[in-house]
Amino acid sequence: MTNFEKLLDEQLSTLCFKPNEIVEAAVVEVDRHKVLVDVGLHTTGELKITEFMVPPSVGDYIQVVVDELDDGEGNLKISHNEVMVKQQLDDVQSLVENKTTVDAKVVEIRKAGLIVNVGYLTGFMPKRQASIEYVEDFTSFLNQVFKVKILSHDQIHENLIVSHKQYLIDEIGGEIARLEAPVEVGGVYEGKVTGIAPFGLFVDIGSHSTVLLHITDINWDLTKAVIEDFKFGDILSLRAKSVVTSDNGSQRICMSLKHMDMSPWEKAKDDFVIGERFKATIYKIEEETGNLIVSINGIPGVVENKDVSWTRMTNSNLNNVFKRGQEIDVVVKGFENKMGFESIVLSHKGCQSNPWESINEKFKVGQVLDTVVTSVSEKMLFVKVEGDVEAIVHVREVDWINPFEAIKSISSGDNVRVKLMEIDSSERKVSASICRTTEDPYKGIVAGTKVLAKVESIRVNSVHLSVLRKGKKLEATLPARYVNTVSRWLPSGEIEVGCELNLEVSMIMSGILYLKPDNSERAQSSFGTGDNPFAEAIKAALKF
Template sequence: MESMKDYEKELERSFRTINEGDIVSGAVVAVTDEEVTLDLNYYAPGIIKIENLSNDPDFHAKEELQPGDIIEATVVRTDDGHGNIELSKKEANEVLAWDKLREMMEQQTVVTVRIKESVPSGVVAFLEGIRAFIPASQLSADYVEDTDAWIGKDVRVVVITVDPEKNKLVLSGKVVARQEREEERNHRIAMLVPGSVVEGTVESIMPYGAFINIGNGISGLVHISQISQKRISSVHEVLKEGQKVKAKILNTNDGKVSLSMKALEDIMEKPQEEEEAEAIEYSSNETAGTSLGDLLSRFKL
């Protein structure tokens, strides 16, 4: 037997009222070149004309929307003359998108946007249907001179400015690029093995030691106390910028690489000491003879 529960949706639809200006949500039912049809869980379907979907000129409804996708839109008219409720996603964005963008900024959410055009001092992209500006200085971790070359490229960004009153949305790819570069660097450092020997170039000298570039964007510090077995008062006594050196990795704590040149001197000295010890032992156990009798005694006739 049918119960009241079977009619809950129908009852909900019959008592629900939708007015102009309301923001409603519905599931995509169909997408054509002219419009998108939504199921609003109401007696009438919702219709969004293509021109009212997004401010992004490159937004393609058939490519980006699928049946079942949920869309929030503003009611423009409760009857478009054909028994449908006319909606606008653009208008809803003006209300809802800014709250979402502010949340993205607070949580430092990383998103991907596509660069649409180049403008003075930067480029333009769209996020949540809102036109966004990315200053040239915030496009990359590296210096950007030609912003035209970025048109059509996908960039991972975070939101750094949200100001709905001034319709101002600013994004940064530089922040993300630096984070990713730092993560990659830390991964490469983690792969280094303490105790192994590396070769590098002295890139800078400080009063407390020297920084050695060992490749892959990694530099390690040789503290002045780890440069030589001999006591030195200045790093310049032993090293100069651009000099090729070898060093032993001491540790890779906290994303920093500590090196030692002195440890290699220890390694080089030990074999030499062992050779000298062997020579002394050999000479002490053998009696040197140079007489003819000693030489002839070794042969059996």
């Protein structure tokens, strides 16, 4: 072997790549789709441009990993992204321990949070960790780059959990030191604002969890409780108004800013005399209790559901009659002095005369009224009787034939005619019916009643018919077991849509007439005509 051949063999041996080996390569070409690199002895490999966060330039040296020596077409298969992911994974643990700030780009929005790219790694940012403020729509976060802290690393799935909120908290000096003793009602604690929402502030009081300062606990005067007056990082002195400890020892804490100064409440008790009337503004309608939370000269008050109206009011009633910001008349009944839940106890119905005292004199069971619908739900509706008195109309009293469909066509404000069915002044209840203002089309129909039914449609297991009764079209059905019997009586030998049949009621169920053949001579003779020998033969046989 010549000296040249030996030298060439030595060079080639040093350029023999091994699978998964990381080597340095020179960039020789870059375009919109790919990057070509020289890994030695003019051996080139191709990389997709998408493997790079920032595309390289010609002449740059990058690291690549050799995936395959031959991809089947004589080419070297290499990867750059794989190298970068491996290097960054090696650094993740130190980033978590050192609470290092990194950049994260939002690439996808999901129901529970945001998918982000942290360098060459994929991460997840829960929605509650995306901001210190309440965010309803995260659309604007897409493709944005945020400073984040890496909270944890899932080594199995190689996924990072990151937080932009934690980065912001650290920027204002971190969290409050952990409390040395459990929170007690009435105690005063220092907290830092770490979140802002339309309904209140999230405050870190050092208890290892953030508490909510509700907007109603910011100021005694609800009109002066303005969220915009606060900013992230504000230090507040708060009083604990309630503490609920669970079986596992954790605490649910409610804090208040307004309770740092009790003088406005003490003054309110002097200003509002029991029995006096005032104007109150509705602040909220509580879904669970049906109570009205109101503001009376800025001081919070409550109108309990039983004191809203002389008539029992459901949530549907309340939301139709009362609205947030509406002004109503109230009378002072007393004061709720429980720590943290102080409010003026008010009555709205106390400003009106009791209509139930004379209801039995003005209205009688069976009386028909032309009135208006006040509210509608799937199972019932309410109509106005007089003043605050309303009558309930159950869905089955809306229509004789198809009440569940009929109620869908009724809306609040519609004019209707009802018949009063029950008046109970002691229970403050009136029930009424819409359908009973007309004659019952089912009246007189019992098992054995003869009817003339028109075929509406033919189904697999039955024939659908209608029976005209007192101006109403009643739904009826002929079960499959009777179809052949009835068909033999017809001139054509089969049941057709549109033909009329003399049948007999076997039973009534859920407003549907179940029919069977009428075997009387009158019914049989009604099938066919004297011009049809087949029909005449059948009638003769039946008579026999």
